[in-house]
Amino acid sequence: MDGLAVDYFDGRSARAVPARLSFDGASLHLRGENLERQFAPRELRWPERTRHGVRVAELPDGASLHCADGAAWDAFARHCGRGEGWVVRAQQSWRWVLASALATMALLAALYVWGIPAAAQAALALVPLEVDRQIGAAALEQLDEELLKPSRIDALQQRRTRDAFAQALAAQPPGTLPAVRVEFRSSNLGPNAFALPDGTLVLTDELFILADGDADMITGVLAHELGHVRYRHGMRMLLQASAVGVLASIVVGDFNSLLAAAPVVLGQAGYSRDAEREADAESARLLRDAGLSPAVMAAFFEKMARREGGATPLAPLGIAIGSHPADAERIAFFRAAAAQKL
Numbered sequence: 257m258d259g260l261a262v263d264y265f266d267g268r269s270a271r272a273v274p275a276r277l278s279f280d281g282a283s284l285h286l287r288g289e290n291l292e293r294q295f296a297p298r299e300l301r302w303p304e305r306t307r308h309g310v311r312v313a314e315l316p317d318g319a320s321l322h323c324a325d326g327a328a329w330d331a332f333a334r335h336c337g338r339g340e341g342w343v344v345r346a347q348q349s350w351r352w353v354l355a356s357a358l359a360t361m362a363l364l365a366a367l368y369v370w371g372i373p374a375a376a377q378a379a380l381a382l383v384p385l386e387v388d389r390q391i392g393a394a395a396l397e398q399l400d401e402e403l404l405k406p407s408r409i410d411a412l413q414q415r416r417t418r419d420a421f422a423q424a425l426a427a428q429p430p431g432t433l434p435a436v437r438v439e440f441r442s443s444n445l446g447p448n449a450f451a452l453p454d455g456t457l458v459l460t461d462e463l464f465i466l467a468d469g470d471a472d473m474i475t476g477v478l479a480h481e482l483g484h485v486r487y488r489h490g491m492r493m494l495l496q497a498s499a500v501g502v503l504a505s506i507v508v509g510d511f512n513s514l515l516a517a518a519p520v521v522l523g524q525a526g527y528s529r530d531a532e533r534e535a536d537a538e539s540a541r542l543l544r545d546a547g548l549s550p551a552v553m554a555a556f557f558e559k560m561a562r563r564e565g566g567a568t569p570l571a572p573l574g575i576a577i578g579s580h581p582a583d584a585e586r587i588a589f590f591r592a593a594a595a596q597k598l
């Protein structure tokens with residue numbers, strides 16, 4: 257007799273029926289005493305190969321085939337076109353085990369380098385805007401306690417600055433911008449401006465003075481900060497810095513740990529270079545739409561550069577405009593934006 261020797265169990269009685277299993281290229285045939293069955297290979301639940309033990313293959317009706325000769329079964333399975341799954345092969349080889357351990361480590365490293373920023377970006381969509389508002393309010397409160405002092409810029413000049421900025425924003429279609437609010441503060445941060453996640457844009461007196469109160473220039477700076485709010489850069493940074501805790505926050509819907517971490521992270525970490533480019537692009541766009549020249553921002557960064565060229569700049573706030581050196585690339589960007597025809 258040809259075929260593979262197996263024991264057949266009908267699934268009802270415990271009696272083993274010796275049988276032969278053969279394959280005709282399309283169907284499997286099982287023949288034994290008072291036994292004649294035919295079925296497709298895919299109907300059989302093929303056993304996974306293990307190093308030892310009997311191979312047991314099950315049929316949908318509860319019947320099963322047992323084969324004590326593992327090597328013969330495996331040869332038969334290959335004859336039927338049943339290549340072993342790579343999982344089984346891998347499990348049997350220590351080389352594969354080592355390779356997969358190394359691959360896992362590489363994956364973790366990649367996740368750390370590229371994955372967390374990507375994950376933070378995805379997580380951003382899951383964080384309700386209400387959290388941005390709460391974090392912004394809490395952060396300003398804490399900054400006011402520890403770092404900022406009331407502004408000494410007179411109320412009239414503050415109002416003119418706010419009005420000029422509001423007028424520039426009025427060129428945008430209604431409902432297309434995040435809600436923002438301009439706050440003046442005195443500080444030892446030097447000329448600085450920063451955005452909190454709730455849309456509070458803080459301008460230091462020192463920046464106002466550096467810009468000679470130039471309304472267009474300050475509008476450009478505030479528009480840059482508005483870009484950070486629009487793209488939720490602060491929140492993204494916060495999510496990135498506290499990635500693991502944030503995952504838990506999203507799962508349980510409790511953002512208190514994020515609230516607690518906010519002032520520290522916002523104060524220390526800087527936006528990515530890409531985030532700065534996005535905010536610069538937003539500034540150029542808002543200026544142009546308002547009929548103002550983006551050249552004011554090039555002039556602003558030149559002023560910053562001249563200032564930094566002298567004394568060591570004071571430690572800026574992480575999220576602030578001065579968190580990256582005013583470099584040639586940014587100046588060139590605004591010059592090019594200014595040169596474009598309206």
Ligand SMILES: [Zn+2]
Pocket residue numbers: 480481484527531532535575576577
């Ligand atoms: Zn910025």
